[in-house]
Every structure is written in structure tokens, then in C-alpha cells.
Amino acid sequence: MSKGLEFSKKTKERLQAIVAKYPEKGAALLPTLWLAQREFSAITPEVEEYVAGLLGLSLVRVHEALSFYTMYTPQPLGKYHIQLCTNISCSLLGAEELLAYLKKRLNIEAGETTPDKKFTLSTVECLGYCGTAPVMRLNETFYENLTENGIDQILRKLP
Amino acid sequence: MPELVLTKNVGKKDSHTLGIYEQGGGYQALKKALLEMKPEDVIKEVDKSGLRGRGGAGFPAGKKWSFIPKEAPKPKYLTVNADEGEPGTFKDRVIMENDPHMLVEGSIITSYAIGIYQAYIYVRGEYTRSISRLEDAINEAYARGYLGKNILDTGYYLDMAVHPGAGAYICGEETALLESLEGKKGQPRMKPPFPAIVGLFQGPTVINNVETIACVPHIIKNGGEWFNNLGAPGVGGGIKLFPVSGHVKKPGVYELPVGTPLREIIYNYAGGVRGDKKVKAVIPGGSSAPVLKVEEIDVKMDFNSLAAIGSMMGSGAIIVMDEDTDLVKTLRILIKFYAHESCGKCTPCREGTGWMAKIITRIEKGQGESSDLDALLDIANGIRGRTLCPMGDAAAMPVQSFVTKFRGEFEDYIKRG
Ligand SMILES: Cc1cc2nc3c(=O)[nH]c(=O)nc-3n(C[C@H](O)[C@H](O)[C@H](O)COP(=O)(O)O)c2cc1C
Ligand code: FES
Numbered sequence: 001m002s003k004g005l006e007f008s009k010k011t012k013e014r015l016q017a018i019v020a021k022y023p024e025k026g027a028a029l030l031p032t033l034w035l036a037q038r039e040f041s042a043i044t045p046e047v048e049e050y051v052a053g054l055l056g057l058s059l060v061r062v063h064e065a066l067s068f069y070t071m072y073t074p075q076p077l078g079k080y081h082i083q084l085c086t087n088i089s090c091s092l093l094g095a096e097e098l099l100a101y102l103k104k105r106l107n108i109e110a111g112e113t114t115p116d117k118k119f120t121l122s123t124v125e126c127l128g129y130c131g132t133a134p135v136m137r138l139n140e141t142f143y144e145n146l147t148e149n150g151i152d153q154i155l156r157k158l159p
Numbered sequence: 160m161p162e163l164v165l166t167k168n169v170g171k172k173d174s175h176t177l178g179i180y181e182q183g184g185g186y187q188a189l190k191k192a193l194l195e196m197k198p199e200d201v202i203k204e205v206d207k208s209g210l211r212g213r214g215g216a217g218f219p220a221g222k223k224w225s226f227i228p229k230e231a232p233k234p235k236y237l238t239v240n241a242d243e244g245e246p247g248t249f250k251d252r253v254i255m256e257n258d259p260h261m262l263v264e265g266s267i268i269t270s271y272a273i274g275i276y277q278a279y280i281y282v283r284g285e286y287t288r289s290i291s292r293l294e295d296a297i298n299e300a301y302a303r304g305y306l307g308k309n310i311l312d313t314g315y316y317l318d319m320a321v322h323p324g325a326g327a328y329i330c331g332e333e334t335a336l337l338e339s340l341e342g343k344k345g346q347p348r349m350k351p352p353f354p355a356i357v358g359l360f361q362g363p364t365v366i367n368n369v370e371t372i373a374c375v376p377h378i379i380k381n382g383g384e385w386f387n388n389l390g391a392p393g394v395g396g397g398i399k400l401f402p403v404s405g406h407v408k409k410p411g412v413y414e415l416p417v418g419t420p421l422r423e424i425i426y427n428y429a430g431g432v433r434g435d436k437k438v439k440a441v442i443p444g445g446s447s448a449p450v451l452k453v454e455e456i457d458v459k460m461d462f463n464s465l466a467a468i469g470s471m472m473g474s475g476a477i478i479v480m481d482e483d484t485d486l487v488k489t490l491r492i493l494i495k496f497y498a499h500e501s502c503g504k505c506t507p508c509r510e511g512t513g514w515m516a517k518i519i520t521r522i523e524k525g526q527g528e529s530s531d532l533d534a535l536l537d538i539a540n541g542i543r544g545r546t547l548c549p550m551g552d553a554a555a556m557p558v559q560s561f562v563t564k565f566r567g568e569f570e571d572y573i574k575r576g
Contacts (some may be wrong), residue, residue: 068344071326089404116509130404
């Protein structure tokens with residue numbers, strides 16, 4: 001384990017409360033990875049090792065989960081992570097055109113991060129906001145009924 | 160319009176708090192169940208209500224509960240399925256964000272009926288607001304003595320926790336969900352044994368959708384017969400949430416009697432098609448449900464009526480496509496989704512969805528060949544019924560229905576090149 005990699009005291013308390021909810025420690029893996037991602041901003045191999053140690057799981061079991069679920073990130077993303085839904089209801093209302101617009105505006109492809117590390121652009125499957133499509137998630141905030149103008153306004157307001 | 164049941168508090172200020180929920184009669188059903196009813200009476204009442212699962216398969220809820228053995232060597236569990244990943248579906252979120260206590264109360268009553276002492280609500284990771292609203296609601300319920308030890312001084316006890324997912328459509332499938340809850344990758348289990356016998360942590364487990372469980376307090380409060388009668392005349396089965404999206408003027412979640420005609424939902428409630436265009440196609444039950452042609456939209460939205468015309472009610476999510484919709488592109492989006500989300504365990508689904516994605520992409524790019532449509536159908540037929548979980552069917556059905564019902568449009572695409 002690399003030096004200095006440790007949850008804060010508060011996170012450790014939260015972890016304890018989470019583990020207590022399950023009859024088996026291993027069941028706490030997904031919520032623990034969430035804690036880790038929030039605290040360390042990425043699940044690097046060192047973080048994997050740390051989490052495996054905390055829960056008494058084999059490294060391979062942690063890695064397997066990590067590569068299965070799409071919401072954990074092995075590398076730090078840009079300061080703002082834009083996730084645009086390109087599934088059916090969003091596409092019917094222009095999501096693919098918005099994707100082209102975002103790519104042009106940020107000058108990156110989907111899956112890439114801008115050189116200044118400010119933005120990461122991803123496409124995602126249905127986010128469960130189909131009634132207010134098209135929709136994107138920027139970090140943990142959802143933006144609905146999205147238009148090119150709307151995107152401009154959202155991006156302009158970001159610090 | 161009949162009185163709303165599940166969505167009556169949507170949009171009300173602080174509707175997610177315990178105070179507002181109790182003011183509206185919340186937790187009265189819990190008191191009635193725990194203080195006046197035996198567990199088996201609760202199951203009987205739900206049986207009478209005609210409530211069928213709202214997650215996709217439409218299994219009668221009361222019947223599912225009665226499969227759980229009374230005595231078991233391992234603890235029993237309730238897991239509420241809040242993974243809501245079926246494209247087009249956004250109804251469970253409405254309940255969890257606006258009325259989380261309805262789900263909590265329903266989960267307590269359900270657990271009591273089955274003799275369960277631990278319940279989990281598995282919420283998809285993207286639903287951060289649902290997760291925090293539920294966590295707050297659970298904390299409030301503990302503080303008020305509705306959860307924890309000796310609930311309402313009856314000696315009955317129950318613990319409840321929220322479990323966050325992390326991005327994987329397959330985890331909505333009930334056995335994959337159990338794997339995921341145990342901290343593993345979400346690959347479906349072989350059945351049998353069924354979760355009712357060997358489920359979460361090896362214990363007998365009930366898995367129900369959010370909307371299914373949210374109906375329970377209302378059924379207990381007003382009676383099973385009352386709920387059943389809320390369904391359309393001659394259909395029954397209560398009310399249902401219909402999320403409507405796509406090319407309609409007023410997309411949204413509509414609470415309507417089971418058995419409401421699809422045409423009525425599209426035109427009377429969702430305002431008809433944008434720009435007053437014509438309908439070309441409608442998916443009636445989430446992305447996996449076989450697509451309907453415009454001639455078929457007089458169908459009643461209930462499990463049997465939709466099955467009778469070869470489609471399904473699924474999650475009840477209605478996706479409307481207007482006359483200008485490019486169905487080749489739309490099917491490409493759906494196939495790519497299933498290819499991306501296939502968990503990789505069963506060969507027909509893992510390989511077949513990838514092959515279909517290649518073919519449909521080729522057709523869309525104008526490089527399709529005349530044999531491609533039969534190849535698509537061939538692969539879809541090869542997947543259907545040949546996988547451990549119904550995800551294979553879910554991937555095959557859109558392909559089969561789009562290509563068969565709109566073959567002309569696909570052929571034109573190929574001819575045009
Ligand atoms: C690939 C796949 C995805 C599913 N996703 C969900 C889901 O997101 N939510 C849900 O409630 N049921 C989902 N289901 C259905 C569940 O397996 C299960 O039937 C349901 O949760 C049972 O609850 P119910 O009887 O109350 O409907 C899915 C099924 C499959 C095959
Ligand atoms: S299709 Fe985009 S949120 Fe559902």
C-alpha cells in the first residue's frame with residue numbers, strides 16, 4: 001500500500017456504518033468503492049489494494065467488480081464530467097446532434113479529457129430522465145430538456 | 160379523472176418528509192397491518208388486489224410472496240429493485256424522489272407479511288437524489304419507531320438499508336442484482352434454485368420493483384378489492400405508472416388504470432405527437448418490448464392485451480416515434496445498448512449482440528447487403544430463449560419486431576446504399 005493512502009476519520013466512520021448493514025463484509029464493496037472514488041477521485045491500483053485490505057477481499061475480486069461497473073473511474077477525470085445520454089428517447093429528440101456540438105465545443109471526442117483537465121466527455125446509456133430528454137449529467141447534477149443554447153449557458157457559468 | 164394514488168404528492172412542497180407523508184395518512188397502513196392483521200392476511204389482501212409486478216415480468220406479487228418458505232435455515236430478505244435501467248423508464252425515480260416514505264412503508268409491510276427482518280433497496284448509482292431521499296426517509300422512520308426494534312410495540316423488528324449500484328443495466332435482472340448486492344460483478348445466476356428459496360446471502364429472498372412495493376400501503380389501507388377495481392373495467396389490476404417519452408407534446412409519468420388504451424395515453428394525456436405529425440411506431444413497455452405499428456395502438460395497456468398482440472407491458476414505458484423517425488438508426492441505438500450491457504456470461508447474448516450491432520451499423524452507413532436482414536433475424540432467433548436470464552430475449556425482441564414489422568424501410572435503406 002502506498003504511503004498516505006488512507007480514508008479520513010469521517011470516511012472511516014461512514015465505512016463502519018456501511019459494513020454494519022450487511023451480514024458479510026464483502027457486500028460493502030460497491031459502497032466502499034463509492035467512498036473511495038469520492039475521497040481519492042479515482043480508483044487507482046493503490047486504492048484497489050487499500051479497499052481490498054479494508055474489506056478482507058482478494059485483489060482480484062475488487063478488480064473484477066471495478067472493471068464490471070461503468071461508474072468507477074481508474075483515472076482521475078476532468079474537473080467537470082459531462083455524461084450525455086445517447087439512448088433512444090434522448091436520440092429521438094436530438095442527442096446525437098448535441099453530442100456533435102459538445103465535441104466541437106470542447107474539441108475532444110467522447111471518452112476524452114481536455115488538455116487543461118477541465119472537461120471529460122462521455123456518452124452514457126439511459127439515465128432515467130427520458131421524459132425531459134435530451135439530458136446530460138454534469139458531475140452529479142442533471143440538466144434536462146437540453147439544447148445547444150442551454151449547453152452554452154451551462155458551460156459559461158462554470159467556474 | 161380518478162383520484163391519484165401513487166403520484167398524489169408529486170410536486171407538493173416537502174412531500175419527501177415524514178411530516179408531510181403522515182399528514183396525508185402515511186404509515187396508517189403500517190399500523191393497520193401490524194396491529195390488526197396477521198402476516199398471512201396481508202398476503203391475502205395483496206393477492207386479492209390483482210397487483211402484478213411492475214418491474215417487467217408482471218408476476219402476481221402476492222403469489223411471489225407465498226413461495227417464501229415459512230421456516231428457513233438462513234435469514235430471509237427483501238430486496239427492492241430500484242435499478243430502473245430499462246431505456247424509456249423513469250417512473251420509480253418519481254416515487255423515490257417525491258414520496259420515499261411510501262416505498263419505505265410498503266417495504267416494512269411486505270417484510271412483516273413474509274417474516275423478513277432485513278430489507279435492502281438497490282438503487283442505481285446515477286440516482287443520487289433518490290439515494291439521499293431514501294436514506295433520509297429511512298433515518299426518519301427509525302427515529303419514529305417504524306424501523307428497528309419492537310416496531311409499534313409489537314415485537315416485530317426490521318432493519319432497512321439503501322445499496323447503491325454503480326452503472327450496469329444487467330443488475331436490474333433479479334439474480335444479477337443479488338450478486339451485485341453481495342459485492343460481486345452483476346452476472347445472473349442459474350435458476351433454479353429460485354431466489355425465493357436460495358437468494359441473497361443464500362437466504363430466501365423476495366425481489367420486487369419500487370412501484371410494486373409502493374402500491375402495498377394503499378392496498379392495505381383501502382383493501383385489495385378497491386385496488387383491483389381501479390383497473391379498467393373488465394381488466395382490473397389497479398393503477399399503473401406510464402412513463403411516456405419520445406415525440407409527444409407532453410412527455411411525463413402518467414398514473415392511469417391498468418388497461419387504459421395506448422392511443423388514449425398518447426393523445427389524451429401526452430398531448431399527441433409534436434408538430435401534429437403522425438405516429439409511425441410505439442414501444443409500449445420499455446426498450447425490450449416488441450415495437451407496435453400505428454395500426455396497433457388501440458391496444459389496452461395491460462399484461463394480457465399486450466401479450467395477445469405479441470408485445471409486452473414490461474415497465475410500462477411508452478416511447479413514441481413520429482412518421483419521420485429513422486428506424487434503422489433507432490434500432491442501431493437499441494442494439495448497441497444491449498451489446499454494451501450484455502454481461503458476457505452467455506455466449507449467444509455476448510456474441511450475438513455484437514454481431515447484430517456490426518450489421519445494423521453497416522446498414523445505417525449504406526453498406527448493407529440484401530442478406531443482412533435475414534442475418535439479423537437469424538441471430539436474434541438464435542439468442543432468444545437460449546440465455547440464462549431474459550436479457551437475451553430483451554435484446555432479440557426489438558430486432559425481431561423492428562425488422563419484421565418495418566422490413567420495407569430497412570430494405571429501402573439497403574437498396575439506396
Ligand atoms: C436485463 C433485465 C433488466 C431488468 N431491469 C429491471 C429494473 O431495472 N427494475 C426492475 O424492477 N426490474 C428489472 N428487471 C426485472 C427483474 O428481473 C424482476 O423481474 C423484477 O424486479 C421483479 O419485481 P416485480 O415482480 O415487482 O416486477 C430486469 C430484468 C432483466 C432481464
Ligand atoms: S433515453 Fe436518455 S434518459 Fe432515458
